[in-house]
Amino acid sequence: MKLYLDFDGVILDTISVTYQMIEDQNLQTRDEILNFYRTLDWNNLLKISPVMNDSINCIRKLIKTNIYDISVLTHVNSKHEEEEKIKMINRQFPDLEIIPCPKVIDKCDFVDPTGAILVDDYLPNLEKWEEKGGISVKFSDKNKKNDRFITITRLDQLLDIKFNSKDKRYIKA
Numbered sequence: 126m127k128l129y130l131d132f133d134g135v136i137l138d139t140i141s142v143t144y145q146m147i148e149d150q151n152l153q154t155r156d157e158i159l160n161f162y163r164t165l166d167w168n169n170l171l172k173i174s175p176v177m178n179d180s181i182n183c184i185r186k187l188i189k190t191n192i193y194d195i196s197v198l199t200h201v202n203s204k205h206e207e208e209e210k211i212k213m214i215n216r217q218f219p220d221l222e223i224i225p226c227p228k229v230i231d232k233c234d235f236v237d238p239t240g241a242i243l244v245d246d247y248l249p250n251l252e253k254w255e256e257k258g259g260i261s262v263k264f265s266d267k268n269k270k271n272d273r274f275i276t277i278t279r280l281d282q283l284l285d286i287k288f289n290s291k292d293k294r295y296i297k298a
C-alpha cells in the first residue's frame with residue numbers, strides 16, 4: 126500500500142524552530158518574514174531541528190516490515206530547501222524516495238492520492254487529499270484528537286492500523 130509521509134512537523138520539527146528564530150530576531154513585518162524564509166539556511170535548520178516523536182526510528186521500523194511502499198512528500202519553497210531535504214533523507218534512508226512538491230501546488234495534485242495514505246500535520250492537506258480519493262491520517266505530536274481523521278502521535282502506530290483502500294475504513298488492531 127502506498128504511504129506518503131509529510132516532512133515538516135511529522136519527521137522533523139522545523140516549524141517550531143523557525144518560529145523561534147523569527148521570535149528571537151524580532152521579525153514582524155511581512156517583508157521581514159518573507160526575507161527570513163528566502164534566506165533561511167536549510168542545511169543548518171535540518172541539523173538543529175529535533176526529530177518529531179522518534180520518527181526516524183519509526184520510519185526505520187516501517188521500512189523493515191515492508192507493509193507500505195513509502196515516500197516522503199514534502200512542500201518546498203526553493204531549490205535550496207529541496208536539495209537539503211533530499212540530502213538529509215538520503216543520508217538517513219538511502220533507498221527512500223523523497224518527492225519535493227512546489228508549495229504552490231497541492232500535494233493531492235502532485236501525486237495520485239487514490240487509495241494512498243497521507244500522514245500530515247496540516248489539516249488542509251488532509252482534507253484535500255481525502256476529497257481526491259486518498260486516505261488521510263493526522264499526525265499530532267501532542268495527540269490533539271481530530272474528529273474527521275484518524276490521529277497518530279508516532280509513525281510506528283501505522284503498524285497497528287489496518288487500512289482498507291477500497292472503502293477507506295480502518296480498523297485499529
Ligand SMILES: [Mg+2]
Pocket residue numbers: 131132133134135245246247
Ligand atoms: Mg507538515
